[in-house]
Each structure stands twice: as C-alpha cells, then as structure tokens.
Amino acid sequence: MTNASSPSFRPLYDQIKILITQSLIAGEWRPGDAIPSEIDLANRFKVSQGTVRKAIDELAAENILIRRQGKGTFVASHSQERSSTRFLRISRDDGLSEYPESRLLSVSRTRAPEESARLLDLRTGASIFVIKRLLSFEHSPRIFDEIHIPAAIFKGLDEPMMRAYAGSLYSFFETHFGIAMIRAEEHIKAVGAGEEAALLLNQERGASLLQIDRVAFTYGDRPVEWRRGLCFTDRYSYVTEMS
Amino acid sequence: MTNASSPSFRPLYDQIKILITQSLIAGEWRPGDAIPSEIDLANRFKVSQGTVRKAIDELAAENILIRRQGKGTFVASHSQERSSTRFLRISRDDGLSEYPESRLLSVSRTRAPEESARLLDLRTGASIFVIKRLLSFEHSPRIFDEIHIPAAIFKGLDEPMMRAYAGSLYSFFETHFGIAMIRAEEHIKAVGAGEEAALLLNQERGASLLQIDRVAFTYGDRPVEWRRGLCFTDRYSYVTEMS
DNA sequence: TGTGTTATATCTTATATAAGTTATATGTTA
DNA sequence: TAACATATAACTTATATAAGATATAACACA
Structure with missing residues (x-):
C-alpha cells in the first residue's frame, strides 16, 4: 500500500x-x-x-x-493600501469610493454572551473586549459596529492605545497583537433600528437597517473576532459577487 | 522585439x-x-x-x-445537484438547508426601464421579459423576485413553458435557451416593505426587508439578467464569505 | 462476479526561458 | 572629484515544456 x-x-x-x-x-x-x-x-x-x-x-x-x-x-497585511478595504463591502451606489471615518465610542471588558462565545470557541462568560464604534461616510454616520474579541488573545488592549492608532482596526490588530485576519463569514439580515442604533445613526426607531454579523478568522481558521454591524443603506449598498 | x-x-x-x-x-x-x-x-x-x-x-x-x-x-451546469444552490445565498440561521419552493406569479413582455436596461447593456425601452415569482421556505413565502431578461436572447419564452419546467430558473435558462449563468454581482440594501411586497410576504407595510439587486453574466462576461429580490429575513440570513 | 485494461485527471520533478526589480559597477560629464 | 546616467549582474516570480508515477472511473471480458 x-x-x-x-x-x-x-x-x-x-x-x-x-x-x-x-x-x-x-x-x-x-x-x-x-x-x-x-x-x-x-x-x-x-x-x-x-x-x-x-x-x-x-x-x-x-x-x-x-x-x-x-x-x-x-x-498579506491589512496595513497595505491594497487590502485596507478588503473586508469593507459597503460602498456608494454610484460607485465612487470613499474611505469611512471611524469614531470610537467605547472599549470595555466584559464576559462573553452565549452567541459570540460559541462562535469564537470560548466558554460562555469568558473574558472579552467589546468595542463600539461608528463609521461615517461623507460626515454622516452610517455603520454602528459592536465588536467582540477574546481578552486572552488581545491582552493589554485599551482605549488610549486604540485612539492613538491611525489606521484600520485590522491593521491595529496586526501591529499591536500580531493577529492577522484572513477570512470572514457574514450573515446579513434586514432589521428595524433599535433605540441605540436609531440615536447613533440619526434615524427613526424602526428604520430599516442592514444587520451584518461577522466571524473573522486568523491563520489556521481560528475564529478571533465576532462583530455586529448595523448599517443605514440609503444611497449605499453591501456589494458582493458570486461565481 | x-x-x-x-x-x-x-x-x-x-x-x-x-x-x-x-x-x-x-x-x-x-x-x-x-x-x-x-x-x-x-x-x-x-x-x-x-x-x-x-x-x-x-x-x-x-x-x-x-x-x-x-x-x-x-x-458547469445549474442542472447539476451540486450547483443548483450556487447562487442562492439565503439560508436558515440554524444552518439546516432547505430548497425553496417556487411559485410563478406572472410572465410579461414589456419595455426595459432605465435601470435594468443600463445594467443589461440594452437601449432603454428594449423589449424584455419580466418574471415575478415567490420563493417559499417551509411553506412560508420569503422572497419576492422580479426578474428582467432581454427578449432578444430568450426568444419564445412564455408562461406555460416556465410552468412546465420542474428545476431551477437558471437550469431552465440553460436547457431551453442555452444561456449559462456563470457569475453575478449583488447590491444589498435594507428597505421597508411596499404594498405589493408586504401583501405577498404576509408582512406589514414598512417591515424591514433585504433588497437584493443582481446582475448575472454568461460566458464572456455578458450581462443577461437583472433581478430584484425582496426577502423577509426573520430566522433566515443572507450568507457570504470573504477573504 | 470479479479482474484486467484503458482513459482520464492528479501529482511530482526537472529544465529552460522570459520578465520585473534592485544593487552594483562603470562610465560620462560638469 | 562629485554627481549623475547607464550598463550589468543577480535575484525574484512567471511562463512553458516534458516526462513519469499515481488515483479514479468506466468498461470489456472471462
């Protein structure tokens, strides 16, 4: 044999x-x-x-x-110009591309809820960081992100450190923690805006938003980030291709 | 040289x-x-x-x-089992897969409106077929599709012919017209349900729906189909992957 | 029913040439 | 001499060919 x-x-x-x-x-x-x-x-x-x-x-x-x-x-690095927008699929309907401006809302350390723990291969209640931020296009807030990452992997992360960093979030993860995101799976729904999202995105409660849930993976297909993005898609779309 | x-x-x-x-x-x-x-x-x-x-x-x-x-x-053929679901990205949140049931609502021949004409490389007003249908999961209507295809390419298409065919739409296009879809681009938004969609999907007017606009291409990157799907995403998601 | 044959894609190695990038040497000129 | 341009060498990936061994599938035939 x-x-x-x-x-x-x-x-x-x-x-x-x-x-x-x-x-x-x-x-x-x-x-x-x-x-x-x-x-x-x-x-x-x-x-x-x-x-x-x-x-x-x-x-x-x-x-x-x-x-x-x-x-x-x-x-491959998210710090390179070519791939800084690799995981951002929201773009203007007229095709003109614009890089969003990010405003950090909060960074906190808490215990992982059931869903993100399961998707990140953690025990429920494991220590995670929760990052909230707002992405604006043309000075208008469009995407409200809530990001969960294992505290064990991103040891020492804090808010000043994040504010000091100029580039994209994934570029930040690379340079400070050596974690490179290479793949992500997204589940997308249409939902009505809740209180927090409505406030932050300047919309009525119940306004239709894209809810984009993502799990991102690093080398060896290890899940290291869960996030939920709520996106107001007037004049903007989530663009994807299939073959 | x-x-x-x-x-x-x-x-x-x-x-x-x-x-x-x-x-x-x-x-x-x-x-x-x-x-x-x-x-x-x-x-x-x-x-x-x-x-x-x-x-x-x-x-x-x-x-x-x-x-x-x-x-x-x-x-590659859409008639093969393996690829019959290649372009259908809506699936149940719990991962269990189920092939939707399709109900044909109408087939009509009209003149192409500006948007689909432009995306299909046709003159505005060129003759097209408009197909409306409803896809149901678990006997519950979920997706309302409106499909535009050039009449010049799908010559002779009519409603009885479509009703007689058992397989998927793209399988139908292949076997009757020799048109194979090989690639598609989608633009996704969250919108409020209009009158027609609300009625067909058993939702309130204004309910949040996924609006999925697609242009599909055949060999040589020739666009041959435009469609808009309106999808009610409770317990279901649009799933995609990126790398 | 099983066994060998044949045809297919798959995997691996080897070799050669083309083309893009960079550093270094060489010359030329002010 | 110093600054600059040019040629060359060395290294890289990219392209192309060839040959042989292996895995998989279908079929003929005993």
Whole structure:
C-alpha cells in the first residue's frame, strides 16, 4: 500500500501549504514580510520548486500571501493600501469610493454572551473586549459596529492605545497583537433600528437597517473576532459577487 | 522585439482560456458536457498539456468548468445537484438547508426601464421579459423576485413553458435557451416593505426587508439578467464569505 | 462476479526561458 | 572629484515544456 492510498493522504503541495501556514501561525514571517524565495523553500522542505509554487499559488489565491514578480512573495497585511478595504463591502451606489471615518465610542471588558462565545470557541462568560464604534461616510454616520474579541488573545488592549492608532482596526490588530485576519463569514439580515442604533445613526426607531454579523478568522481558521454591524443603506449598498 | 514584450502580450495559457471560452460561447460544448481531454486540447491548440492544464485550472476556479479525476472535465451546469444552490445565498440561521419552493406569479413582455436596461447593456425601452415569482421556505413565502431578461436572447419564452419546467430558473435558462449563468454581482440594501411586497410576504407595510439587486453574466462576461429580490429575513440570513 | 485494461485527471520533478526589480559597477560629464 | 546616467549582474516570480508515477472511473471480458 502506497502512502498515497492511505486514508490520510495529502498531496505534497498541500503538506507544504500546512507547513507554511504553521510558520505564519508561529510568527516566523509576519504580515508585510517577504517569505523566502521558492528555491529556498524548496530546499528547506526537500521538494521541487514547482511543488512549492503550487502551494504558494493557492495561498495567494486565498489572499494570505501576495506575489510580486521580481520582488518576492509577501505575507498579506491589512496595513497595505491594497487590502485596507478588503473586508469593507459597503460602498456608494454610484460607485465612487470613499474611505469611512471611524469614531470610537467605547472599549470595555466584559464576559462573553452565549452567541459570540460559541462562535469564537470560548466558554460562555469568558473574558472579552467589546468595542463600539461608528463609521461615517461623507460626515454622516452610517455603520454602528459592536465588536467582540477574546481578552486572552488581545491582552493589554485599551482605549488610549486604540485612539492613538491611525489606521484600520485590522491593521491595529496586526501591529499591536500580531493577529492577522484572513477570512470572514457574514450573515446579513434586514432589521428595524433599535433605540441605540436609531440615536447613533440619526434615524427613526424602526428604520430599516442592514444587520451584518461577522466571524473573522486568523491563520489556521481560528475564529478571533465576532462583530455586529448595523448599517443605514440609503444611497449605499453591501456589494458582493458570486461565481 | 519578441512577442512577449509587445503591449498586447498575453501568456499562452490565457490565450487558451479565451479559446475555450469562445467554444463555450459558440455552444461547441454545452453545460453538462465533457470537454475534450487535456491531451486532446493540447494537440488541438498546439501547446503542451501543462499549459492547457493551467487554463483549465483557472476556469475551474471560476466555477465555469468542473474537473472530475478519472472522468474528465465538464462544463458547469445549474442542472447539476451540486450547483443548483450556487447562487442562492439565503439560508436558515440554524444552518439546516432547505430548497425553496417556487411559485410563478406572472410572465410579461414589456419595455426595459432605465435601470435594468443600463445594467443589461440594452437601449432603454428594449423589449424584455419580466418574471415575478415567490420563493417559499417551509411553506412560508420569503422572497419576492422580479426578474428582467432581454427578449432578444430568450426568444419564445412564455408562461406555460416556465410552468412546465420542474428545476431551477437558471437550469431552465440553460436547457431551453442555452444561456449559462456563470457569475453575478449583488447590491444589498435594507428597505421597508411596499404594498405589493408586504401583501405577498404576509408582512406589514414598512417591515424591514433585504433588497437584493443582481446582475448575472454568461460566458464572456455578458450581462443577461437583472433581478430584484425582496426577502423577509426573520430566522433566515443572507450568507457570504470573504477573504 | 470479479479482474484486467484503458482513459482520464492528479501529482511530482526537472529544465529552460522570459520578465520585473534592485544593487552594483562603470562610465560620462560638469 | 562629485554627481549623475547607464550598463550589468543577480535575484525574484512567471511562463512553458516534458516526462513519469499515481488515483479514479468506466468498461470489456472471462
């Protein structure tokens, strides 16, 4: 019986993918870094360049790595201009793009409620940070976010630290905690605005809002953030594509 | 000056992609068909198998072709079980999947309004079919769809023909008109239910609904369908993923 | 019913060339 | 000499070909 026919068979390139991912988890290469060249990795893992190439191809297709001809292959980072808007799908109906302005409302440490605990693989009641913020487009508040993250992972996070940081939230997570978001799942509903959301978004109570629930994952498909965004979608839409 | 340095340079595998796509447009291979083997295509296009392979890899990644080891490579079809739900992103919050029941409300032939005409690359006033239907989950109406398609492309479509067909709408388009949907863009908003939607979905006027506008494309990125779905999302969500 | 054959895609390695990027050496000129 | 431009080398990914081994599926046939 060959290795290939065993039930746990994985093609070589897939094993290389796992090894690269493990180096990402371990922090051997951090977001923005160049990883070793294909030749170097081939020598290190004792496989051919083509096999390394196929592994990197797939990781690049997943937006985990970024290839740049002539320069090298880099670990994707939310600090790069190109991917700072990768997870923001709200945009103006006329297509003109504008980066929203963020206003931090509060940062608090509490115990995880049932839902976000379950989705984050935590015990109910585990310690989390809850971040509330308001995103504005054209100086008009549009999105009210409530973000839950495990305190164990984001140790030492506090409000002054967040206020001091200029870039996006995921860029902040990367630079201060080494946590890179690589994938997210969203569940979207239409809901009526509650008291808090209505107030913050300058709408009537009961106004129709998009409720966008997200779980975001870091390397190795580990869930590390849950959030609920409430979004007023007049003249704006949530844009997505499928194939 | 080599071919490769000319401004219109395209790698060989990309040219092969285009040639394969042209055969799909021409109807040489129809949805569900097997395309020739990699070896045969390599001989036909006078390139190596590896180059054909790379072209097919990318088309498979776009869900235009489907590879099956040992069997061959097939043209993706909405009639296949696996992809009958490929473009339906509404699902139950508890994850249990259920295929909705469709009730055809009306089929009429009219002139295209400005918006759908523009998105379908038609003149305003061009002849289109408008299909209205209601999708029910668990015997409860959930989605009210209004679908616009160019009459020039779907020549001969009528209501009895649609009622006679058992499968999904895109499966119907494939089998009767040879039009395969391969990609779609959606713009999503939260809106209050109007009179018609409220009536059909058994909701109060003004109830919050998901408004899902879609443009769907066939081979060669040609837009061939515009639709607006209004969806009542209690206990259900629009699910999407990003990376 | 089972067994071998054949055809397919898949995986892996190897080699060669093209093309983009950067650093360094080399020259040229003020 | 100093500043600048240019050529070259070295490194990277990208493209293309070839060849062989393996996994999967369908079919013919004993």
